[in-house]
Amino acid sequence: MFTPKYPKPGTTPAVPTPVTPTPLPSAPVSNRPAVQLTPGSTLALVAGGGALVLVVGAVLVSMLLAVAITAASVAVCAVVVRSILKEHKA
Template structure:
């Protein structure tokens, strides 16, 4: 049916610069056989984190709250999708019924 036309490249209207010529060069490998000196990392100046029983309880409570909130949001989104689908199905049934009853009258 419809065949697209492939555009042809028109003749250039401006000056064309030739491509640059790259000449290969010799690669000389480095011949150093001295081993590298490895120094150990300095000890961290930060204090270690110590969890108290109250901090552990707060972490558990906070994690539980996050899980419950995310779960409630996901369940509410699923419920919204289900309600929307059911209402669209009901609308389709009503419209089909109206079209069928209108066709029977004529």
């Protein structure tokens, strides 16, 4: 069942002949005008990008602050538990 099956001698597969690729048609030229940025739209893009940076920064700082507060509270709890256990042993 698991023994390999070898092909009979002299039965090699035929080598495929190379096919020349056909050239692809070029993409159609668009009739739409290019995007032009006016001073107002440039200002809106800059303001939007600045607002996005401020929002992402505020979220990251608040997450860092949450981690710092959690670490401080865990440290306080560890000190309290340590002092309780120390008093209990004595």
